[in-house]
Amino acid sequence: MYVIGGTGAGKTSFLATLITRFMKSSPESVVVLIDPNGDFAEQLASEMADCEKLIYVDPVQATIAVNPLSIPDGIPRDQAELVSREVI
Ligand SMILES: Nc1ncnc2c1ncn2[C@@H]1O[C@H](COP(=O)(O)OP(=O)(O)O)[C@@H](O)[C@H]1O
Numbered sequence: 001m002y003v004i005g006g007t008g009a010g011k012t013s014f015l016a017t018l019i020t021r022f023m024k025s026s027p028e029s030v031v032v033l034i035d036p037n038g039d040f041a042e043q044l045a046s047e048m049a050d051c052e053k054l055i056y057v058d059p060v061q062a063t064i065a066v067n068p069l070s071i072p073d074g075i076p077r078d079q080a081e082l083v084s085r086e087v088i
């Protein structure tokens with residue numbers, strides 16, 4: 001999902017509602033929030049029942065590296081190849 005709009009359009013409010021409702025329906029999930037200002041993260045932490053499920057990343061402070069092709073440890077070779085074929 002890509003949420004776009006001018007300042008004051010309601011992007012932050014929409015995402016806050018979406019995330020809090022999602023966390024209520026899927027309490028085992030974890031939210032990773034990349035927020036350069038930090039104000040949205042503070043708002044969400046106050047609204048979420050379990051703010052330990054919120055991982056806040058400040059992109060100015062932290063270097064984030066994601067390898068979409070990495071295969072988790074312990075996955076059998078044949079299954080890893082199957083997943084790789086779907087991704088590439
Ligand atoms: N669906 C809505 N109906 C009425 N007011 C809204 C709605 N969504 C957001 N707002 C209000 O609009 C203002 C800007 O919302 P915000 O989510 O901060 O916008 P953005 O993140 O796009 O700049 C806030 O005061 C918010 O309470």
Ligand SMILES: [Mg+2]
Pocket residue numbers: 011012013
């Ligand atoms: Mg906003």
